[in-house]
Amino acid sequence: xxxxxxNRGSKYKTRLKIAKPNKRNNMMNSDKQYVTEQTPVxxxxxxxxxAYRILICAGVxxxxxxxxxxEVLGNYLTDNNRIEVLEVLSQLVKKEQKDxxxxxxxKSKLVQPEKVNMAGFADFTWHDAFIAEMEKFAxxxxxxxxxxxxxxxxxxxxxxxxxxxxxxDDLPDILVGKGFSSLMTRKFVxxxxxxxxxxxxxxxxxxxxxxxxxxxxxxxxxxxxxxxxQVILVDKTKATDAPLPTHWSDLLKPEYAxxxxxxxxxxxxxxxxxxxxxxxxxxxxxGIRDYARAVKFKWHFSKxxxxxxxxxxxxxxxxxxxxxxxxxxxxDAKVEVLSPEDGNPVSVFFCLVKKGSSEEVxxxxxxxxxxxxxxxxxxAGAVSAYAHSEVAGTANIRWIGWExxxxxxxxxxxxxxxxxxFEASSxxxxxxxxxxxKGDLKTGxxxx
Numbered sequence: 001x002x003x004x005x006x007n008r009g010s011k012y013k014t015r016l017k018i019a020k021p022n023k024r025n026n027m028m029n030s031d032k033q034y035v036t037e038q039t040p041v042x043x044x045x046x047x048x049x050x051a052y053r054i055l056i057c058a059g060v061x062x063x064x065x066x067x068x069x070x071e072v073l074g075n076y077l078t079d080n081n082r083i084e085v086l087e088v089l090s091q092l093v094k095k096e097q098k099d100x101x102x103x104x105x106x107k108s109k110l111v112q113p114e115k116v117n118m119a120g121f122a123d124f125t126w127h128d129a130f131i132a133e134m135e136k137f138a139x140x141x142x143x144x145x146x147x148x149x150x151x152x153x154x155x156x157x158x159x160x161x162x163x164x165x166x167x168x169d170d171l172p173d174i175l176v177g178k179g180f181s182s183l184m185t186r187k188f189v190x191x192x193x194x195x196x197x198x199x200x201x202x203x204x205x206x207x208x209x210x211x212x213x214x215x216x217x218x219x220x221x222x223x224x225x226x227x228x229x230q231v232i233l234v235d236k237t238k239a240t241d242a243p244l245p246t247h248w249s250d251l252l253k254p255e256y257a258x259x260x261x262x263x264x265x266x267x268x269x270x271x272x273x274x275x276x277x278x279x280x281x282x283x284x285x286x287g288i289r290d291y292a293r294a295v296k297f298k299w300h301f302s303k304x305x306x307x308x309x310x311x312x313x314x315x316x317x318x319x320x321x322x323x324x325x326x327x328x329x330x331x332d333a334k335v336e337v338l339s340p341e342d343g344n345p346v347s348v349f350f351c352l353v354k355k356g357s358s359e360e361v362x363x364x365x366x367x368x369x370x371x372x373x374x375x376x377x378x379x380a381g382a383v384s385a386y387a388h389s390e391v392a393g394t395a396n397i398r399w400i401g402w403e404x405x406x407x408x409x410x411x412x413x414x415x416x417x418x419x420x421x422f423e424a425s426s427x428x429x430x431x432x433x434x435x436x437x438k439g440d441l442k443t444g445x446x447x448x
Contacts, residue, residue: 009415010322024320025342035073035089037086041072042067047160048163049163058084064409116174116364117177119174120183121178122150122176123178133367136325141360146172163182174354178349179348180410184406199221200352205369209397212395214242222352222405223350225350225373228349230274231319232245235316235336248344252287260316263325271425276291276421277417292425295423300432306326309332323344339396345397348399349382
């Protein structure tokens with residue numbers, strides 16, 4: 001059973017599974033309606049992942065980061081969508097209650113006395129090696145280390161915790177993130193970063209590439225210790241009249257229409273967030289539209305590497321993927337990794353360290369920039385900040401800039417950019433996946 005909101009002018013809909021009621025919620029009134037017209041809309045979308053997308057799909061035009069916390073939801077609803085939007089949002093809030101109820105237990109895991117507390121997100125390509133290396137280093141230094149890292153199957157509760165948190169004392173000493181993450185949202189930046197609660201110079205040496213590209217944050221708030229490139233992987237078995245691109249911007253040209261596979265997911269709201277941020281930064285909304293028209297498929301990386309080099313009907317001449325994908329390509333596959341003149345965009349691996357941290361905390365944080373960390377990152381296809389990294393010496397990368405990150409409107413921008421891309425691709429009929437996403441491909445529905 002599900003409730004549907006239809007996007008204006010589109011056959012696609014958002015469907016939300018109905019969850020069992022739960023009595024605990026600070027947005028619920030006496031008659032158990034979780035969301036009303038008087039619900040503060042900015043607080044709603046900042047706290048509940050999926051709320052903003054529901055509003056978008058209902059045709060509600062809103063820029064959450066530009067409105068006050070006093071603005072109420074009713075101001076943005078119409079007679080045509082009011083009842084249905086309130087009902088679907090209420091179901092979403094009910095569904096999220098299990099994460100709210102986990103907050104006290106999660107805090108007890110994240111913040112343990114007499115220990116160096118570290119938590120966050122580590123990439124699956126180096127997660128296990130990273131945990132082992134940090135434990136080994138902490139034991140050698142006689143440091144009691146509490147590590148809590150959240151992979152795909154359990155990260156939602158931590159994301160929700162971060163969205164609710166208002167006090168730095170409820171956060172660990174070191175937070176670790178990757179990509180455009182929950183540690184870069186407008187709320188997190190305004191609450192904890194701009195207020196100086198993570199102003200903590202580590203006084204570590206980094207390589208020249210880090211300084212040239214701006215990966216080194218001169219404010220010493222975000223400490224980038226690694227970066228993962230996005231690359232163009234050419235499938236030479238796929239015939240095309242389009243020339244090999246020498247710049248990323250070439251993919252925006254008409255001659256590249258329907259020649260690209262974007263690593264991601266076939267759902268409406270997964271269009272390669274990293275790529276979209278870089279496109280908007282340089283080319284604005286039109287750049288996103290032009291790129292979306294170049295994209296024929298959106299596939300998980302495992303399908304890309306399975307089909308590449310076989311002239312497969314579900315493959316494209318140009319594949320935009322993360323660098324680690326190239327490590328899994330068959331040795332006999334006829335492929336080529338390009339090195340565009342304007343450099344490959346990266347997503348970063350970073351940490352934040354609380355202001356006034358102890359020497360033990362700083363020792364752990366500085367180890368992110370060690371030779372040992374560089375080795376495990378580079379083995380996974382990433383680039384490291386290690387001062388003497390040979391990989392960094394030959395890397396061809398570019399970074400969007402820390403000020404662009406701190407001034408962004410995450411998480412809303414991901415949905416905004418994805419919607420722009422989706423609408424542009426819909427005009428030319430972006431082929432949907434043969435692997436069913438969380439919904440019905442025949443109707444294009446998406447489970448939030």
